[in-house]
Amino acid sequence: MNFRVLLAAGAAPLALFSQSVSAAETPANETAPADPQTTSVGTGASDSGTIVVTARRRAETAQDVPLAISVVGGEHIDSTGSFNVGRLQQLTPTLQFYSSNPRNTAVNIRGLGVPFGLTNDGIEQGVGIYIDDVYNARVASATFDFLDVKQIEVLRGPQGTLYGKNTTAGAINITTNQPTFDFEGKAEVSVGNLNFVQAKAAVSGPISDTLAARLAVSSTSRRGTIYNATTNQWIQSQDNLGLRGQLLFKPSEALSITLAGDYSEQDAVCCGSVYVRTATTQRALNRQFAALSAAQGYAVPSTNPFDRVTDLDSPLQAGNKIGGASIKVKWDVGPGTLTSVTAWRFWDWQPQNDRDFTGLPIVSKSQNPSQQDQYTQELRYNYSGDRFDFVLGAFGFYQRIDTQGTEAHGSASTRWNLAPSNALYNSNVLDGLTALNTQYLKNTSVAVYGQASWKITPELTLQPGLRVNYDKKDGFYQRRVFNAAGTEILLSTPNSATKTAQLGIFTPQEIAPKFSDWNFSYDFTASYKVAERVLLYATYAKTFKSGGINQNGVPTDAANNPILASATVKPESVRHYEAGIKTEFRDLGAILNLSIFRTDIKDYQANVNNGQFGVLRGYLANAGAVRSQGVEADFSIRPSERFNAYVNGAYTDATYRKFTDAPCPPELSGGTVASGSQVPGAAGTPGALSPANCDISGQRLPGVSEWSVSWGLEANAPVELFAQEGHVYLGYDGSYRSNFSSNPSPSVYTWVDGYSLSNVRVGFRTDDGFDIYGWVRNAFDENYFEQLFVGPGNTGLIAGLPGDPRTWGFTLRKAF
Numbered sequence: 001m002n003f004r005v006l007l008a009a010g011a012a013p014l015a016l017f018s019q020s021v022s023a024a025e026t027p028a029n030e031t032a033p034a035d036p037q038t039t040s041v042g043t044g045a046s047d048s049g050t051i052v053v054t055a056r057r058r059a060e061t062a063q064d065v066p067l068a069i070s071v072v073g074g075e076h077i078d079s080t081g082s083f084n085v086g087r088l089q090q091l092t093p094t095l096q097f098y099s100s101n102p103r104n105t106a107v108n109i110r111g112l113g114v115p116f117g118l119t120n121d122g123i124e125q126g127v128g129i130y131i132d133d134v135y136n137a138r139v140a141s142a143t144f145d146f147l148d149v150k151q152i153e154v155l156r157g158p159q160g161t162l163y164g165k166n167t168t169a170g171a172i173n174i175t176t177n178q179p180t181f182d183f184e185g186k187a188e189v190s191v192g193n194l195n196f197v198q199a200k201a202a203v204s205g206p207i208s209d210t211l212a213a214r215l216a217v218s219s220t221s222r223r224g225t226i227y228n229a230t231t232n233q234w235i236q237s238q239d240n241l242g243l244r245g246q247l248l249f250k251p252s253e254a255l256s257i258t259l260a261g262d263y264s265e266q267d268a269v270c271c272g273s274v275y276v277r278t279a280t281t282q283r284a285l286n287r288q289f290a291a292l293s294a295a296q297g298y299a300v301p302s303t304n305p306f307d308r309v310t311d312l313d314s315p316l317q318a319g320n321k322i323g324g325a326s327i328k329v330k331w332d333v334g335p336g337t338l339t340s341v342t343a344w345r346f347w348d349w350q351p352q353n354d355r356d357f358t359g360l361p362i363v364s365k366s367q368n369p370s371q372q373d374q375y376t377q378e379l380r381y382n383y384s385g386d387r388f389d390f391v392l393g394a395f396g397f398y399q400r401i402d403t404q405g406t407e408a409h410g411s412a413s414t415r416w417n418l419a420p421s422n423a424l425y426n427s428n429v430l431d432g433l434t435a436l437n438t439q440y441l442k443n444t445s446v447a448v449y450g451q452a453s454w455k456i457t458p459e460l461t462l463q464p465g466l467r468v469n470y471d472k473k474d475g476f477y478q479r480r481v482f483n484a485a486g487t488e489i490l491l492s493t494p495n496s497a498t499k500t501a502q503l504g505i506f507t508p509q510e511i512a513p514k515f516s517d518w519n520f521s522y523d524f525t526a527s528y529k530v531a532e533r534v535l536l537y538a539t540y541a542k543t544f545k546s547g548g549i550n551q552n553g554v555p556t557d558a559a560n561n562p563i564l565a566s567a568t569v570k571p572e573s574v575r576h577y578e579a580g581i582k583t584e585f586r587d588l589g590a591i592l593n594l595s596i597f598r599t600d601i602k603d604y605q606a607n608v609n610n611g612q613f614g615v616l617r618g619y620l621a622n623a624g625a626v627r628s629q630g631v632e633a634d635f636s637i638r639p640s641e642r643f644n645a646y647v648n649g650a651y652t653d654a655t656y657r658k659f660t661d662a663p664c665p666p667e668l669s670g671g672t673v674a675s676g677s678q679v680p681g682a683a684g685t686p687g688a689l690s691p692a693n694c695d696i697s698g699q700r701l702p703g704v705s706e707w708s709v710s711w712g713l714e715a716n717a718p719v720e721l722f723a724q725e726g727h728v729y730l731g732y733d734g735s736y737r738s739n740f741s742s743n744p745s746p747s748v749y750t751w752v753d754g755y756s757l758s759n760v761r762v763g764f765r766t767d768d769g770f771d772i773y774g775w776v777r778n779a780f781d782e783n784y785f786e787q788l789f790v791g792p793g794n795t796g797l798i799a800g801l802p803g804d805p806r807t808w809g810f811t812l813r814k815a816f
Helices: 074-079 139-143 289-295 413-417 497-503
Strands: 068-073 095-099 105-109 127-131 134-136 149-156 170-176 184-192 196-206 211-222 226-228 233-235 238-252 255-268 274-278 317-333 336-352 363-367 370-384 388-409 434-455 460-482 509-511 514-531 534-545 572-585 590-608 619-640 643-658 707-721 724-737 755-765 770-777 785-790 797-802 807-815
Touching: 068 074, 068 590, 074 149, 095 139, 095 785, 105 127, 105 139, 127 139, 134 336, 139 317, 139 336, 196 807, 289 413, 336 363, 724 770
Parallel strands: 127 170
Antiparallel strands: 068 149, 095 105, 127 134, 149 170, 184 196, 184 807, 196 211, 211 238, 226 233, 238 255, 255 317, 274 797, 317 336, 336 370, 363 388, 370 388, 388 434, 434 460, 460 509, 460 514, 514 534, 534 572, 572 590, 590 619, 619 643, 643 707, 707 724, 724 755, 755 770, 770 807, 785 797
């Protein structure tokens, strides 16, 4: 059992701000604009002081910023158990998070970000993740527990001018608690069912008059939620540890230097799946899942996925380490502030997977360990005046990723993958067949940017911004194939029935794709204050997501030669339109914000999986066009210190506008491939012709719910307990999302039904930092899926990952 301490600094409680604002702390050397106290929503506590916005890289009051942003404060994160991005999505409706394991994780906003499916290192995410101004290139960072967080800002819509090229969908801006010159600390322990134990602690204080330090630690452990009948283990467990240390040197009010270092690791028994259903594909009946299983005497352990039983026979591991160091310097120079952020990040991924999703030894080993080093340097200058503000900056980025993959087939592979008519059907020709994959990526990017705000009148402000970016990617991918005896299988050796069968599983390949390009982004925002507490704004942005290279292999032609035209993918070209209104009703303690948006993407980067074992991790291609449009509404109210409530909702219409050569869904796959493309397939007619590809134009993007809503409230009453004056409180947080597709090409077999989750807490807190409460997550024990997966080989197998069942526990925390 791990003891985990989460950085929980002794800052004043913050809560959920579901509004078009950012609640970052006032940066060093910047004075918060004067504004009456603003109350927060969700924790029953009001914020200490002014809510200060730093979304535009300068300090501003919240409702004055013409951006759509949801902000979750550290106190609300702790009280609702939203200690990672996966749980954060229940509080922010347009944030989507999907993870079959830490490497294969997607974070999207408004349905856009990264392709749905298995990760390809050759492209970059469309939602930037920033921690204390440091860009995290690996989306695996989103799977770790939040560490000493003060607040999290979810910026919706392209942020390319100030946050970079790979924020075409938005950005997640995480601010941690900083060192203080007053001694403070916080400790917290939680226990619950499923052997859940979580501990968090942080301490901060002065070392001298000019030097302060902060140390935080966090540990989480929990038993898994799926029982593996083969290994007698519970999988999908949690086993997380995080550490963060910071030193603040502040010799004067004009200069501050912060040195920070962090390290986090996961060592969970993860990540697996359960049997969900069997699809009818275009394969001959004796080559579909039911017949293939019967031929080997195999039966799944349960046909009810919510029995939460699996029988995966390959070892499972999700060893995940991430960390780094940074130096942030802020110096008042002339009329503005110069900021330098220098950072190094590393990521070490050690996985073991079962990629056939069954208890049969078909794929006996599937692992792609990766190591990453990332270096970034940002330099920016901020100026704020009475009528004119600007930010000028430069950014440099270098990343190196190395991956060493092993894919091996087992004793059940031959009869699973070869037809009974094949003379080798009863042999062991595929047993021990192994592919060794070696790849690396060198990724370099440099940019200069600027944004200005000009107050034409006290009511009207114009804000232009631009960014010039250069990207260069150099990659290498090599797959070597060996038989069970360890003999390498080469394309140049004479053909034979054995070689043909083996090359149908793994094909040797070596490519060295390259990509480089210049890109220019710009945006323009006009805002108008209709009244003191009413702001109208409209934005147009032209931005991009950098081009990519295929790092997991590419398709081959009839002669097994790589199709080099598939080695690179074009940049995404993005045009974005948004308008909104932000209103505040001080007498009621209420805020109502509305936004409407449309994003058009040309050459959308899609993840394509051809269903064969030989391209296990899929490859990248450009879809012609994608569009995401919708409406968002955020409302919060605190009529008194005894009650607060919030409701956030979004309607999102995200569709492929043009994708004529997409991979076909399982019901149209697996038969004899027809010549040409877009040949109509007869779904449910085994043995029929299958289209070479499918036209899915007009269909919904994967992972996107049309409707998503979150809501919550908290009420409290004064009382004396434990000989202390305090408040008893009752809190509730709910969320709903409608159905969504869990396959890149929508399939009747991979729609995830809509679901609603309810979380409840009741407790007692005092003004001096003592808090004890009980909590229940998924209070009504809703059965739902986080994801569904199409099994390899077009056999019709559909596997899935059930969401967490009802969990409950107790938390004790004390600030001092």
